[in-house]
Amino acid sequence: MSALKEEEIFLKKIEEETKIEPKDWMPEAYRKTNIRQISQHAHSEIVGTLPEGNWIGRAPSLKRKLILLAKIQDEAGHGLYLYSACETLGITREETINDLHSGKAKYASIFNYPTLTWADIGAIGWLVDGAAIMNQVMLTRTSYGPYARAMVKICKEESFHQRQGFESLLVLSKGTTEQQQMCQDAINRWWWPALMMFGPKDSESTNSDQSMKWKIKRKSNDELRQNFVDMIAEQIKFLGMKLPDDKLKWNNKKKQYDWGEINWEEFWNVIKGNGPCNFERVAARKKAWENGEWVRQAAVAHSNKSKTK
Ligand code: BYC
Numbered sequence: 185m186s187a188l189k190e191e192e193i194f195l196k197k198i199e200e201e202t203k204i205e206p207k208d209w210m211p212e213a214y215r216k217t218n219i220r221q222i223s224q225h226a227h228s229e230i231v232g233t234l235p236e237g238n239w240i241g242r243a244p245s246l247k248r249k250l251i252l253l254a255k256i257q258d259e260a261g262h263g264l265y266l267y268s269a270c271e272t273l274g275i276t277r278e279e280t281i282n283d284l285h286s287g288k289a290k291y292a293s294i295f296n297y298p299t300l301t302w303a304d305i306g307a308i309g310w311l312v313d314g315a316a317i318m319n320q321v322m323l324t325r326t327s328y329g330p331y332a333r334a335m336v337k338i339c340k341e342e343s344f345h346q347r348q349g350f351e352s353l354l355v356l357s358k359g360t361t362e363q364q365q366m367c368q369d370a371i372n373r374w375w376w377p378a379l380m381m382f383g384p385k386d387s388e389s390t391n392s393d394q395s396m397k398w399k400i401k402r403k404s405n406d407e408l409r410q411n412f413v414d415m416i417a418e419q420i421k422f423l424g425m426k427l428p429d430d431k432l433k434w435n436n437k438k439k440q441y442d443w444g445e446i447n448w449e450e451f452w453n454v455i456k457g458n459g460p461c462n463f464e465r466v467a468a469r470k471k472a473w474e475n476g477e478w479v480r481q482a483a484v485a486h487s488n489k490s491k492t493k
Contacts, residue, residue, distance in 0.1 A: 190209040191209075191211065193209065194208070194209060194210055194211065194214075197327075198327055198398060198399055201399075203327060203328070203329035203332060204327055204328050204329060205329045205330075206272035206273065206329075206330065213394070214398055214400075215273050215274070217391065217394065217395060217398070217400060218270075218273055218328050218331065218400065219270055219273050219275050219280075220289075220391075221391075221395075221400065222266055222269050222270045222273075222328075222331050223266075223267070223270045223275070223280045223283065223284075223289055224289055224290050224291055224292075225266050226262075226263045226264075226266035226267045226270060226280070227263075227280075227284045227289060227290075227291035228291040228292035228295065229259050229260070229262040229263035229266060230259070230260065230263040230291075230469070231284075231291045231292075231295045231465050231469060232259055232291075232292065232294075232295045232312075233256045233259050233260055234295065234465055234468055235295055235297070235298065235299040235304070235308065235461075236252060236255065236256050236259075236299065236305060236308060237256060238298075238299050239252060239299060239302060239304075239305050240252055240253060240256070242302070243302070243305075244302055248352070251348050252305060255309070255344075255345050255348065258341045258344075258345065261341075262334075262338045262341070265334040265337070265338065266331075266334055267280060268330075268334075269328075269330040269331050269334050272330050281473060284466070284469060285466065285469065285470050285473065287457065287466070290455060291465075292381055293377065293380050293381065293451060293454040293455055293459065294312055294315075294374075294377050294378065294380065294381050295461075295465060296454050296459030296460060296461045296462045296465060297373070297374070297377050297459065297460055297461065298460055298461055300373075301366050301369070301370060302366070303353065303356055303363075303366040303367045303369065303370035304370045304373070304374065305349070305352065306349045306350070306352035306353035306356065306367070306370065307349065307353065307370040307371055307373075307374040308349060308374065309345050309346055309347075309348050309349015309350065309352065310346060310349035310350045310353055310419075311349070311371075311374050311375065311378040311416065312374065312378055312381070313342050313345040313346040313349060314346045314349075314378070314412065314415070314416065315378045315379075315381045315382065315412050316342055316381070317339060317342045317343060317346060318382075318408050318411055318412045318415070319381070319382065319408055320335050320338060320339050320342060321339055322401070322402045322403050322408065323335045323401075323402075324336050324339060325399075325402055326399065326400050326401070326402070327398055327399040327400055328400065350419065350423075353367050353370075353371075353423055353425075354422070354423060357423045357424055357425060364425075367423070367425060368425050368426065371420075371423075371425050371426075371427065371428070372428040375427055375428050375429070376428070376446060376447065376450075377454075378412075379409055379412070379413070379446055380446060380450075380451045380454075382405045382406075382408050382409040382412070383405040384405065384448070384451070384452075385405065385406055385446075385448075386404045386405055386406045386407075389404070389405050392404055392405065410440055410441075413432075413440075413441050413443050414440050414441050417432060417434075417441045417443075429443050429444045430444065431443055431444035431445075432444070
């Protein structure tokens with residue numbers, strides 16, 4: 185079949201909402217965009233366990249420790265589904281991971297901030313997982329089949345993560361003055377970085393136009409960010425806390441919140457590798473990869489032995 189005909193079939197599938205599957209013909213740029221986005225998503229899930237892991241040994245009760253451990257295991261599982269989805273596009277796990285270690289592949293900017301107090305764990309659940317779900321619900325309808333299917337399961341788990349984060353902050357917000365201050369301080373520090381998770385503003389997003397045409401993305405960065413502000417501005421009322429934005433105000437005409445300006449210089453700086461924890465995060469991943477070498481060797485040896493039986 186000619187490449188032109190194949191492209192026509194591909195575009196018709198996109199138009200008719202038929203998922204693109206691994207063995208289907210696809211334009212090289214579509215394959216590469218999916219590899220870029222899915223692998224960066226996988227890296228974010230795995231790197232995202234690091235700031236949370238910092239508090240496993242210091243969780244304030246057995247119950248909180250169990251919840252945190254379960255959440256971290258979920259995130260690691262998400263990373264694994266996503267690496268597998270990526271492999272269906274013809275790239276190996278090693279290549280993907282090398283790209284993270286060499287700095288070629290990005291991961292979500294948010295995970296380059298430190299977790300300074302226990303309240304940060306609640307704020308990550310509520311705000312970071314909250315922002316992630318806003319984006320990922322859209323991705324359950326993305327055009328590449330394996331990515332869309334992985335997202336369905338991931339979203340179910342992320343909503344549990346968000347609720348546990350909110351509940352944890354709710355307890356602090358009703359606690360002592362010190363606990364209330366800790367809660368507010370965590371919200372102050374995580375709010376703006378959470379908004380940055382949605383990516384640059386639409387006018388500066390290099391990939392959005394093409395990704396929207398291919399239905400990899402269904403909503404723009406700014407649209408999702410606004411949906412998130414509208415959701416959180418209501419939820420925070422139940423905590424009795426404040427978002428650190430003097431300009432946040434309901435706009436009755438637009439039926440959405442007006443709000444302030446993100447520090448875009450900070451966003452690009454973190455993405456370029458200069459955030460508070462970039463170096464530490466990549467170093468931790470490289471060390472984990474090196475320490476896991478014997479496990480990979482044992483797994484290969486075991487699988488070779490099974491084949492010769
Ligand atoms: N951080 O053209 P744009 C989780 C990059 S983890 C870093 O708008 P696109 C969790 C972007 O890659 C969930 N980089 O890009 C885990 C591009 O650079 P490249 C994480 C960012 O792809 C553990 C450039 O900026 N979720 O839930 O159309 C514990 C221009 O941007 C960021 C995902 O990964 C950023 N925030 O749209 C707790 C969702 N934003 O690649 C929780 C999947 C932008 O051209 N990804 N960049 O060199 C996406 O939906 C899209 O990739 C984005 C960006 C909306 C993030």
